[in-house]
Amino acid sequence: MTAPKLKLCGLHSLEDVIAVSESSADFAGFVMAESRRRVTPESVKKWLDACPLPGKKIAVLFVNEKAAEIERVVEILDPDIIQFHGDEPLHHLEHIKQSTGKEIWKAVPHEEQTLEKMEQYTGTADGFIIDAKVKGARGGTGQRFDWSHIPRYVSFGKDRGLPLLIAGGVTPKNAGELLSFQPWGVDVSSGIEKEGKKDKSLVMEMEKRLNSNENHVSR
Numbered sequence: 001m002t003a004p005k006l007k008l009c010g011l012h013s014l015e016d017v018i019a020v021s022e023s024s025a026d027f028a029g030f031v032m033a034e035s036r037r038r039v040t041p042e043s044v045k046k047w048l049d050a051c052p053l054p055g056k057k058i059a060v061l062f063v064n065e066k067a068a069e070i071e072r073v074v075e076i077l078d079p080d081i082i083q084f085h086g087d088e089p090l091h092h093l094e095h096i097k098q099s100t101g102k103e104i105w106k107a108v109p110h111e112e113q114t115l116e117k118m119e120q121y122t123g124t125a126d127g128f129i130i131d132a133k134v135k136g137a138r139g140g141t142g143q144r145f146d147w148s149h150i151p152r153y154v155s156f157g158k159d160r161g162l163p164l165l166i167a168g169g170v171t172p173k174n175a176g177e178l179l180s181f182q183p184w185g186v187d188v189s190s191g192i193e194k195e196g197k198k199d200k201s202l203v204m205e206m207e208k209r210l211n212s213n214e215n216h217v218s219r
């Protein structure tokens, strides 16, 4: 059985980038929205020049950001993926996809209307992240949602051939539980942090759990 793809998100220092460079993660994410993890594209450029991440795709995250600012960030960083965490209307995503030519991922919080919302973005979004819904926050909360709903999301992604990542409160301790759902990918930030910084041993532990077969129960 293939291990889920791993996205390490909310990197906010050169040390965080180095920790990711030493991992087998497939994706590295940088938050360009209001957050304690917010970074500037100029800083990220410096870190990636000092520590390139060959073979890993770069995602930049926004929350209800103007097109001009997103395009400015894309100009500086040339990322692979633009990830949206707000209430962006479909036409905004379409515009950005058209103007940048980049892959577009939409984060959708787990709630009653999640599948409906995903349906609305299908055709434009190239991937989805399902995250916990937390009042006053847009991501990176370390909170889990009710994982009994995961199979519906995983099926949605598989049926449409779209990457589907599970986010929200994934940690090295609970990551093994996710394997039985066989998600395309897992998106982690808080669970690999110690005192607000990415921690190499937690990253290694996360990788070990996601690559282990011992928690696998086929559904």
Ligand SMILES: O=C(O)c1ccccc1NCC(=O)[C@H](O)[C@H](O)COP(=O)(O)O
Residues within 6 Å of the ligand: 009, 010, 029, 031, 033, 034, 035, 036, 037, 061, 062, 063, 085, 107, 129, 131, 138, 139, 140, 141, 142, 143, 167, 168, 169, 170, 187, 188, 189, 190, 191
């Ligand atoms: O990390 C943030 O602070 C953040 C702020 C605003 C929008 C998105 C943000 N983070 C997104 C992510 O790091 C992941 O997509 C996901 O939410 C993982 O969160 P976590 O529960 O911390 O593992």
